Amino acid sequence: MVRYDAISLAARDTVRALAGDPRFEVRHFGHVCDFPEVVHRSCDDVSDLLLDPAYQAADAAIFHFGIEHSLFNALLAGGPPVRIVCFHNVTPARFVGAGDVPVIVRSLRQIEILRHADEIWAVSATNAQELLARGFNPTRIRIIPLVVEDPARAELVNKQFEPVQVLYLGRVAPSKGLHDLIAAVSQTKLPRGAVRVTIAGNMAWSDPGYLSRLRGLIAQYDLTEVVHFAGMIDDAERERLLHAAHVLAIPSYHEGFCRPVAEGLRAGCVPLVYDAYNLPHIAAGLGRVVPTGDIGAFAAAMADLVRTLPAAIEHSTEPLLLLDRGPTSVTAFSDLAQRHTANFAFKTVGDQMRDRLLQLTTWSRCSPNS
Numbered sequence: 001m002v003r004y005d006a007i008s009l010a011a012r013d014t015v016r017a018l019a020g021d022p023r024f025e026v027r028h029f030g031h032v033c034d035f036p037e038v039v040h041r042s043c044d045d046v047s048d049l050l051l052d053p054a055y056q057a058a059d060a061a062i063f064h065f066g067i068e069h070s071l072f073n074a075l076l077a078g079g080p081p082v083r084i085v086c087f088h089n090v091t092p093a094r095f096v097g098a099g100d101v102p103v104i105v106r107s108l109r110q111i112e113i114l115r116h117a118d119e120i121w122a123v124s125a126t127n128a129q130e131l132l133a134r135g136f137n138p139t140r141i142r143i144i145p146l147v148v149e150d151p152a153r154a155e156l157v158n159k160q161f162e163p164v165q166v167l168y169l170g171r172v173a174p175s176k177g178l179h180d181l182i183a184a185v186s187q188t189k190l191p192r193g194a195v196r197v198t199i200a201g202n203m204a205w206s207d208p209g210y211l212s213r214l215r216g217l218i219a220q221y222d223l224t225e226v227v228h229f230a231g232m233i234d235d236a237e238r239e240r241l242l243h244a245a246h247v248l249a250i251p252s253y254h255e256g257f258c259r260p261v262a263e264g265l266r267a268g269c270v271p272l273v274y275d276a277y278n279l280p281h282i283a284a285g286l287g288r289v290v291p292t293g294d295i296g297a298f299a300a301a302m303a304d305l306v307r308t309l310p311a312a313i314e315h316s317t318e319p320l321l322l323l324d325r326g327p328t329s330v331t332a333f334s335d336l337a338q339r340h341t342a343n344f345a346f347k348t349v350g351d352q353m354r355d356r357l358l359q360l361t362t363w364s365r366c367s368p369n370s
Contacts, residue, residue, distance in 0.1 A: 001033045004202055006259050007066040007088050012038065013147040014062055017350030027054055046073045055079060059361045062086060065114060068107040075116040082360045085117040089127045089256030095175035097207050119360060123257045126278035144352050148262040148344035151239035155334045156268040157316040159246060164306045166197045167245035167269065169260040172206040177251035177274065178214055180295050186221035187299035195306050200230040200241055242267035247305050250279065251298055258282050262344050265337040272301055284340045285325035286333060
């Protein structure tokens with residue numbers, strides 16, 4: 001459970017949602033925990049977990065699955081009477097670098113172990129569909145989204161627009177399509193100074209070869225004054241960048257949920273995304289969605305937004321913002337964005353987790369086989 005990692009944050013939010021209720025006592029089992037407020041027990045492999053008396057005495061276990069780890073093999077053995085998996089999906093091997101393919105192959109194989117869970121909480125309809133396509137029992141699948149409660153809410157109408165700010169948030173990896181983003185910026189043919197693109201992500205975890213490729217593209221397209229790497233950022237800087245940005249650009253090839261889009265909508269950013277996996281659903285018609293891998297379409301949509309945003313902000317009640325839902329005023333966009341992201345509020349998601357967990361553990365105690 002580490003900082004600046006989406007699945008880790010989801011696990012932390014699960015702990016917060018349960019630990020804040022006196023009906024629950026919560027422990028985190030895992031290799032490491034960066035959050036001192038979380039009660040943590042170190043477990044490096046499945047034997048550590050299965051031999052831990054606190055794990056064996058628990059009423060329920062909740063696993064957050066997104067990549068292969070031996071701890072998930074505990075689903076094949078004994079332990080708590082109720083076992084739940086939060087399913088974050090796995091990036092397909094075709095979207096990762098050669099060095100990451102083996103762990104992806106193992107992760108995709110380990111998905112089969114999830115059939116032994118009593119229930120799976122898919123974090124999106126897209127992830128639920130992935131399980132259904134694999135033949136999982138639909139009665140054991142429930143959609144419970146991630147919590148997105150930051151940054152502080154902001155409105156597009158209050159932002160300065162000289163230049164228009166385009167922001168990318170996330171991992172710096174081939175599956176995120178940053179090479180497409182840079183190429184698209186070069187194809188917009190916008191006047192110098194009309195747009196600034198910021199790429200913010202943990203570069204320490206990135207493939208040096210891919211980073212070198214991105215820097216080469218920036219130089220090749222003469223974009224050194226337009227595209228900037230912010231590198232690793234803390235929460236305060238992340239909020240500052242989101243509040244300054246007008247467009248959140250995510251040309252990703254695979255997203256099981258995509259927290260940054262929800263964060264961007266909270267912060268008054270218009271999402272510009274590919275139509276891959278959950279991206280159209282999380283954008284909810286409140287941005288521009290183009291075919292995955294179509295750099296020309298991505299460039300055209302970006303150019304549309306950059307050209308029209310200043311007038312749309314200046315005349316905020318007129319339908320000048322060109323979105324997938326149709327021409328929309330900036331005022332209406334802000335209202336719709338806040339309604340949509342309310343679905344990911346901490347209380348809303350936490351209530352779903354708590355209610356369902358209480359139902360499952362009650363049924364377990366009443367079962368004649370328990």
